Ligand SMILES: Nc1ncnc2c1ncn2[C@@H]1O[C@H](COP(=O)(O)OP(=O)(O)OP(=O)(O)O)[C@@H](O)[C@H]1O
């Protein structure tokens with residue numbers, strides 16, 4: 001796992017995150033080594049509280065590690081300042097959260113163009129890209145709707161579009177279907193599958209074995225440590241067949 | 249460009265989503281900017297009527313007086329003197345009209361025409377034998393108009409006219425011309441005035457012959473100088489005549505406008521403080537809800553600078569609107585307060601907004617917004633992104649001793665103390681807000697009592713009315729803003745405590761217990777604030793006003809004990825009434841709603 005191949009896009013070594021101190025010390029992530037290749041889809045599973053979200057936050061520069069290294073696209077990011085991290089988050093990383101985290105006061109298209117505007121793109125270009133992405137996630141006709149006017153699945157698709165707007169090197173998704181019913185889950189899964197085929201690097205944290213089955217690689221965590229790693233053959237071809245059972 | 253668009257869009261949308269809060273914010277800043285505008289505009293306009301009068305009546309740079317014309321002779325031809333009139337004889341007398349008597353200074357002048365000091369007749373004509381002209385403010389104060397019959401030193405006179413001059417300040421600040429001592433304001437009770445001393449004298453003109461018959465005691469000489477600063481060299485020379493400079497006369501002439509202006513400026517400061525308190529609470533209360541928004545912005549790549557800009561822009565927008573509206577309202581209402589009085593020509597009219605006034609008001613409004621938002625904005629911008637995303641509310645602080653101390657109290661009081669202890673800083677802001685208000689009310693009470701005494705501070709009835717109006721405006725705005733403040737604080741407390749309140753109810757407290765607790769949590773600080781607002785707040789504020797105005801605080805009586813007790817009790821009652829509404833609404837929300845809202 002800790003082999004340093006030149007092509008890896010995301011790399012972590014000896015990564016640790018601790019909360020509290022003394023007797024209350026909690027090692028949420030406890031020495032993780034990880035390499036993710038460009039274009040690879042990695043699923044992370046494990047029991048609640050084992051440190052999956054924490055790991056994802058560390059990899060995407062949302063949080064700073066207590067120790068170890070994080071590399072993204074050849075650059076080390078664990079020591080970056082708040083401003084540099086912000087720049088990184090809007091250019092190299094796209095986040096998708098379980099609870100969508102859309103701006104309630106902005107319409108779908110405005111939510112999508114948010115990151116583009118933050119990245120300094122012109123209003124016109126941002127709007128064009130946002131509209132395009134909404135089309136791609138199948139929401140071209142709902143561009144002017146507020147999040148409160150959209151269903152959960154639609155909201156998550158808006159969030160995915162937002163994550164893609166700056167063409168990030170990697171998309172990090174934390175239980176993207178955790179709040180969705182099975183039909184909406186299928187929708188979002190189809191979207192991730194499309195991304196996978198298009199060569200987008202993806203790291204998905206999930207509780208759902210059927211999602212994990214679509215990945216190239218499945219990591220299992222327990223108590224802050226990666227305890228198992230499985231290469232999946234079905235994943236690379238992007239078969240959604242494993243999900244057939246969802247439609248009941 | 250895109251980022252500016254984004255920041256503006258987020259600020260506007262957020263304001264639109266919370267119209268009530270936006271309105272409260274606007275009101276808070278508006279009160280301060282309006283008062284400040286009034287204060288500044290009045291300062292600019294206070295001197296205008298005097299200068300106007302001076303220009304129209306060829307007012308002197310210096311008025312000299314001495315017992316004999318000989319003492320003045322040398323000065324009329326001194327180097328640097330460009331024009332002169334006089335010496336004119338001066339007498340003193342007592343004027344009786346409609347059952348009242350009043351001391352007067354009499355100047356003998358046969359014609360208005362002179363190179364210096366040409367009083368402008370505003371009613372009737374100029375002096376003639378047996379006909380006198382009365383200084384305009386004096387005439388207004390005693391209701392004299394052309395044609396009225398009066399007696400002067402026991403002889404009958406007719407009022408030939410009313411006129412305005414720049415050689416004396418208008419009644420009751422009449423400049424004591426001639427070497428005649430006079431007393432302005434209230435004489436010490438029971439004290440006998442030294443013989444010859446005039447008390448609140450008015451100014452009248454007679455013919456020289458008529459004045460001579462009253463007994464001339466002095467002479468006045470009006471001079472225009474090449475360089476007004478030269479006047480200083482006339483003072484202090486050996487056996488110098490008495491000198492009144494035009495600058496001194498102007499100071500006396502504009503005293504009321506000046507006093508109004510000082511009151512307004514102090515009011516503006518108080519309101520500014522209140523506005524900062526209101527804003528801090530609103531911003532602080534909203535920061536809690538905004539944390540998630542901030543986390544989200546940061547997660548998608550907003551730098552701390554962008555996040556701070558988004559948070560600040562909202563308040564800066566409100567401040568700008570408040571500044572513009574305050575400037576408008578202030579300029580519009582200023583003429584009501586800038587009554588120049590009858591003694592000067594050309595009322596203050598519509599005092600114009602000058603660039604410095606606009607700049608100052610806008611600057612102060614922006615400063616208020618920045619002051620109230622900078623700290624929370626900075627803190628939010630720096631906070632951990634993950635924590636912000638995960639959890640909306642700032643964890644309340646706990647003051648352990650307060651919570652322990654409250655354990656044995658009845659339920660509502662216990663809950664109130666706990667609610668207060670959860671947010672010590674907000675409780676402090678509440679105390680400060682009430683203290684500022686009560687301090688202002690304390691001073692208003694003293695000043696009002698002071699103004700109720702006739703001629704108390706040497707003001708005329710009309711001037712007292714003007715000052716009363718200023719005081720009333722002051723008090724009303726202060727009370728409104730304090731009310732806004734109380735509601736804002738309760739709202740924030742209700743929002744903050746909905747979870748606790750729901751839990752308390754889930755565990756058996758009645759909605760009434762919770763309402764009582766939430767509103768009690770406001771009354772405790774209100775009581776503390778009311779007491780502190782009287783002492784040291786109001787006391788120090790009054791001393792400060794006296795210090796600035798050069799007033800004599802000893803002449804004012806402090807409010808009586810019952811007045812103070814009423815103020816404290818009323819404060820508590822009003823706060824209770826104002827806060828009961830949001831508290832009641834908060835307490836009656838369905839329990840499950842509140843518990844669910846927390847996790848949504
Ligand atoms: N801010 C924090 N302070 C203290 N402990 C924390 C904090 N955030 C997370 N933890 C702890 O770190 C551990 C890992 O949390 P994490 O959220 O990464 O788990 P997870 O695997 O994502 O769980 P889930 O599947 O329930 O989302 C947990 O024990 C959690 O309690």
Ligand SMILES: [Mg+2]
Nearest residue numbers: 052053054174
């Ligand atoms: Mg998680």
